[in-house]
Structure formats: structure tokens, C-alpha cells
Amino acid sequence: MKAAYTFRDATLKSVPLRALNRVGGVLERFGRAYPVLDADQVVSASQKAAGTSDLGSDSYREPLERYIEAVREEAELNSFGRLAVRGMLVRALTNRINLNRWAQEHPEIRNERIERPWVIVGLPRTGSSLLSNLLGLDPLARAPLHWEAANLIPPADIETAMTDPRIRESQQEIDQLHALNPPFAFMHPTGATLAQECVAFFMYDIRTLGVETQAYVPRYGRWLEKCDMSPAYAQHKLALQALQAAQPTESWILKTPNHLWSLPTLLETYPDARIIWTHRDPGPVVTSLASLVNTLQRMFTTRDDPRPAAEEWKNKLKSALNTGMSFDAKARDEWCFHMHYKDLVANPIETVRRIHQYFGEETAPLHERRIRAWMNRTSPSAAGRHAYDPADFGWSYATLAEEFADYSGRYGVTCD
Numbered sequence: 001m002k003a004a005y006t007f008r009d010a011t012l013k014s015v016p017l018r019a020l021n022r023v024g025g026v027l028e029r030f031g032r033a034y035p036v037l038d039a040d041q042v043v044s045a046s047q048k049a050a051g052t053s054d055l056g057s058d059s060y061r062e063p064l065e066r067y068i069e070a071v072r073e074e075a076e077l078n079s080f081g082r083l084a085v086r087g088m089l090v091r092a093l094t095n096r097i098n099l100n101r102w103a104q105e106h107p108e109i110r111n112e113r114i115e116r117p118w119v120i121v122g123l124p125r126t127g128s129s130l131l132s133n134l135l136g137l138d139p140l141a142r143a144p145l146h147w148e149a150a151n152l153i154p155p156a157d158i159e160t161a162m163t164d165p166r167i168r169e170s171q172q173e174i175d176q177l178h179a180l181n182p183p184f185a186f187m188h189p190t191g192a193t194l195a196q197e198c199v200a201f202f203m204y205d206i207r208t209l210g211v212e213t214q215a216y217v218p219r220y221g222r223w224l225e226k227c228d229m230s231p232a233y234a235q236h237k238l239a240l241q242a243l244q245a246a247q248p249t250e251s252w253i254l255k256t257p258n259h260l261w262s263l264p265t266l267l268e269t270y271p272d273a274r275i276i277w278t279h280r281d282p283g284p285v286v287t288s289l290a291s292l293v294n295t296l297q298r299m300f301t302t303r304d305d306p307r308p309a310a311e312e313w314k315n316k317l318k319s320a321l322n323t324g325m326s327f328d329a330k331a332r333d334e335w336c337f338h339m340h341y342k343d344l345v346a347n348p349i350e351t352v353r354r355i356h357q358y359f360g361e362e363t364a365p366l367h368e369r370r371i372r373a374w375m376n377r378t379s380p381s382a383a384g385r386h387a388y389d390p391a392d393f394g395w396s397y398a399t400l401a402e403e404f405a406d407y408s409g410r411y412g413v414t415c416d
Contacts, residue, residue: 004387005183007294007306014180017080024079025302035082037072039065042086046093056100059231060093063206063224070217077215081300085214089206091150096204096235098153102242112241117270120255121263121324122278123317124292125285127341128255131278132195134352135253137370143253144243146170147192149200152239155246167192181299186384187292199256201239207232209258212316213296216309225319229262233269260320263327267335274359277324280341281416282404283390283397286314291388310393314403321407334358338411348375 012018024034042064047053071077071085103109118135120128136143147170148155156164171192178185202208207229212221240252259266267273290310297309328335337358344351349363349371356363390396397415407413 003384005186005384006387006389006392007183007291007298009183010181010295010298012080012180012299017180020083021078021080024082033082034079035086037068037082037086039068042068042089043093045086045090046097049090049094050097050101052097052101054100054104055093055097057231059234060096060205063220063227064089064093066223067206067211067217067220070220071215074217074219075215076301076303078300078302081215081297084300085211088203088211088214092203092206092211095152099204099235099238099242102153102155103238106242106245109241109245110238112244114237114240114244114252114270115250116272116274117240117252117254119259119266119270119273119275120253120278121257121259121266121275121336122255122339123257123260123280123282123285123289123320125288126278126280127339127344128257128278129189129195130348131276131339131344131351132253132255133374134348134371135355136195137374138364138367139370140250140364141253142249143195143255144198144200144240145192146174146190146194146196148243149196149198149239152242155242157246161247181295183295183384183386184292187288187295187386195253195255197256198236198254199258201236202229202232202256202258204235204239205232209256209316213293215300216297216303216312218312221312221316225261225316225323229265230268233262233265237269257317257320260324263324263331275336276339276355277336278339278341278344279411279413281413282317282321282407283400284388284416286317286400286404287388287390287393287395287397288386289313289317290393291386307393310395314393314395314400318404321404325407325410340411340413342414342416 012021027034039061043055067089075081077085118141120131122128132143135141147164147167150170150173151166174190174192177190184190199208199210203210207224207227209224211217212224244252290306290313293309293313294306337355339351339355349368352367352371353363390400401408401415
């Protein structure tokens with residue numbers, strides 16, 4: 001029988017890191033939090049890591065400052081958490097600098113046309129990862145991989161794509177994360193060569209849900225929902241152009257719920273995008289994500305109560321759905337394909353066929369054969385599973401159904 005893992009299992013067991021937090025706690029009581037989270041220091045560290053100072057523009061500056069301010073005032077991070085957040089921000093801006101430099105040295109990459117990308121805009125836990133994997137079995141399409149998003153430049157070419165040393169480095173980092181936080185491995189499939197959410201490219205402008213998963217920052221979250229996402233989409237597109245110039249592909253497979261807040265900007269950037277909105281019962285979606293976010297943040301914060309982060313993400317998902325529904329009400333009828341999670345799980349090949357047909361295409365026989373082979377050889381982990389309960393966050397499935405009734409009624413979403 002599989003072991004059941006919950007957010008409560010995400011406890012920091014590392015003796016050195018627990019000692020670091022104790023020392024950090026003492027310093028904080030004397031008004032000297034360690035390490036210091038400061039925008040100038042983050043920028044300086046990223047410039048040092050990249051070996052150059054050119055960030056291309058200052059579009060990253062406001063979101064960086066707003067995020068750090070929210071972390072200081074709301075996140076209640078321990079010293080390990082501050083180290084993790086600082087490292088995340090430095091890496092994001094280092095990738096930005098490296099990408100900007102690469103584009104200057106190789107101006108031809110801006111001529112790459114990102115045509116008719118598949119864009120999955122559904123909430124987390126709605127089958128978006130499964131669908132991304134299935135679409136990615138088409139030999140003419142691919143998704144960005146985890147290791148590529150983590151260390152983009154130089155983009156691997158066709159010859160080195162399978163042997164690049166960054167693959168091993170990325171997997172070692174993932175293995176370290178799983179060793180520190182074992183429950184996470186059973187809650188969200190992660191691997192160096194697995195498809196990565198394209199939200200990773202928004203990280204280069206610090207306008208992304210990705211930084212919110214690491215810390216409780218409602219103030220930053222409210223700003224992000226309303227901000228101009230054009231600079232983030234510019235980084236997003238440039239990253240795809242760099243990857244495509246090195247490894248040509250006919251189409252990209254992109255996914256993140258971040259798009260639901262920014263559908264007009266998404267379509268300005270990729271006007272011929274083939275958009276798929278995945279739908280699932282909001283009860284387990286919201287509860288599962290609340291558990292996952294608390295699992296990620298639990299080792300980084302001194303806060304024990306899981307409810308603030310859970311309530312924040314419940315409201316974020318409600319905001320995303322409301323924004324998406326508002327767009328849907330005004331958009332042309334065929335702007336996206338609405339896919340239900342139950343249909344995908346029940347018949348993945350037929351669902352992929354219907355998606356292709358919606359966009360005036362046919363599923364290639366080889367693509368179908370590859371889906372069958374993948375489904376026959378892929379099974380959930382036998383070692384553990386993610387367990388979650390709305391009561392842990394002060395909810396019930398009945399109350400969640402009431403809160404999301406407008407969404408469920410509009411799209412005919414039924415209980416799991």
C-alpha cells in the first residue's frame with residue numbers, strides 16, 4: 001500500500017539548517033535578520049554570477065522591490081527560507097542577464113517565429129501536466145524542459161541536447177530538494193528532463209506566480225494580478241526564440257495558470273496560439289494546491305498555521321477563474337478549447353484527437369502510437385501519494401463548491 005504524504009510531513013530535518021535557523025532567530029531578535037534581503041544586493045550578485053552588468057532594461061526592478069518588501073513584511077521566513085528566496089531571485093536575474101547578452105551576440109535569434117504554440121491555461125491540478133506530456137509526444141512539438149529553464153544559456157543544440165552537463169546538475173539539485181522535502185516528490189512530478197511550466201521564463205522579469213509559491217506574499221500577489229505583463233512576455237518569447245534557434249521545432253507546448261490573468265497580453269505576444277483551458281472540480285484542485293504550497297513553504301517559514309497560505313491561494317485561483325471567465329464572455333467563440341479533466345483521464349487519445357480537430361487538424365498516427373506506448377509504460381509512483389483534506393484549511397468540499405459555483409455552472413464542471 002502506498003504511503004500517504006501531507007504538508008505536515010514537510011519538516012526540516014537537516015541538522016545544519018536547523019542550527020542555521022536557530023542562529024538566525026537569535027540575530028533577528030536583535031534586529032539583524034540573516035541573510036539580508038535587499039534588491040541592490042540581489043542585482044549585484046546576479047551581475048557577478050553572469051560576469052556582466054547589462055540586464056537589458058529595468059523592467060524587473062519594480063517587481064523585485066515589491067516582492068522583497070512583501071517577503072520582509074508578510075512571509076515570516078526563517079534564515080533557510082531567506083537563503084532560498086535570495087538564491088531564487090539571483091538565479092532568475094542571472095538567467096535574464098545571460099539571455100540578454102546571448103541575444104545581443106546572436107541577434108538572428110529574434111527572427112525566430114514562434115508559430116501556433118499550444119498554450120494550456122488551466123489551473124494547477126487540472127490535468128495540464130498530463131496534457132502537456134501527451135501533446136509533447138508529437139515529434140513536431142515540444143515543451144521547455146526543467147533543466148533548460150533553470151540554466152538557459154547557452155541553449156543546447158541538437159548535438160548536445162541529450163548530453164549537456166547541465167542536465168545532471170539540474171537533476172542533482174532536484175534530488176537535493178527531494179532529500180530535504182521528501183513529500184514534494186510525491187505531490188508534483190519533477191525531473192531535469194521533464195516538461196517545465198513556461199512560468200519559469202516569467203521569472204526573468206520577477207512577474208510570476210513562481211515566486212509566490214515560495215513565500216506568503218499577498219501584497220505582491222495583488223500587484224501581480226493587475227500589473228502590465230508585457231515585459232514578462234517579452235522575456236518569455238526571447239527565451240523560446242533562443243531555444244528554437246538552437247533546436248528547431250514546429251511548435252511549442254506551453255502551460256501555466258499565470259496566463260489566465262493575462263490573456264490579452266498572451267494573444268498579443270502569440271496571436272495564433274492554440275489555447276486549451278483545462279477544467280476540473282475546484283474542490284480537490286484548491287485543496288490539493290493549498291497542501292502543495294504549504295509543503296513548499298513549510299520549511300522556509302516560522303509560521304505553523306497552514307490556513308493563511310491556503311486562503312491566499314484559494315482566492316488567487318478564484319481571481320484567475322473570474323478573470324478568465326470575463327475574457328471568455330467577450331472573446332470570439334473559438335478562442336480556446338475547453339477540456340475537462342475527466343475526459344482526458346477516461347480517454348486520452350480521443351481527447352487529443354478532439355483538440356486537434358477543434359483547431360482544424362488531425363492527430364498523426366505516429367503521435368497516437370506514441371501516446372499508447374507512453375500510457376502503457378507510465379504509472380504513478382508506487383512509493384507514495386499525496387493526501388489532502390479541506391478540513392485542514394478550515395474548508396469543506398461543500399463550501400468550496402458554493403464558492404466556485406459560478407465557474408462550475410458555466411463550464412459544466414462536475415464533482416470528481
